[in-house]
Amino acid sequence: MTPKQIDRFCASLPAATRIVQWEGVIVFKVGGKMFCLIAPEDHSIGRISFKSAPEHYDALSRSPGFRPAPYLARAKWVSVDDPKALTDAEMKAYVRRAHAVIAAALSKKKRKELGLAPTQARFKPFRTASVPLAHAHERAGRSRSGRA
Structure with a gap:
């Protein structure tokens, strides 16, 4: 896909908004949160x-054609320097x-405001801990104050 085709595709996604910032970088957001950037050629972000x-x-960040996004x-x-390295479907x-x-990752209220159905937001946000913070300290042999 060309950057223009990617631009059109991003704009077609539910509740997506488009702005231009950071030296001509096209930024797509949903609910005010970024999900895709399209930069001019040779920009530092890819x-x-x-x-x-x-x-x-x-x-993904170690796969051919991809790199961690600066x-x-x-x-x-992740960044893709040559979007033509992927098929349109990919x-x-x-x-x-x-x-x-x-x-x-948006709140249920925000998703509802944007008209996003639950199936359009079915991926749960990543959580770093499966136990409450207080329990994590106790398991480490420390109290909440950090003392043993």
Whole structure:
């Protein structure tokens, strides 16, 4: 896909908004949260960058044609310098998934305001801990104050 085709595809996704910022970078958002960036050629962030599902980030960021997105890698974003390296179906699938991951992280109220059906936001946001914070401290042999 060309960047223009990706631009049109992103704009077609439910509740997607488009703005231009950061030296001409096209930013697509859902609910005010970014899910895809389309940068001018030779921009430092890469030609196309998008949010990856957290559970797929490590494998995807090491795959041929992908790299961790500069400035956004800690948030599990990847960049593709040559969008033509992927088939149209692959690029659409990655961008659609990025949109779904961000939409799923929105509050139920926000999703309802945007008209996003539960099936359009079916991916649960990533959680780093499966036990409450107080229990995590106790398991580590410390109280909430950090003392043993």
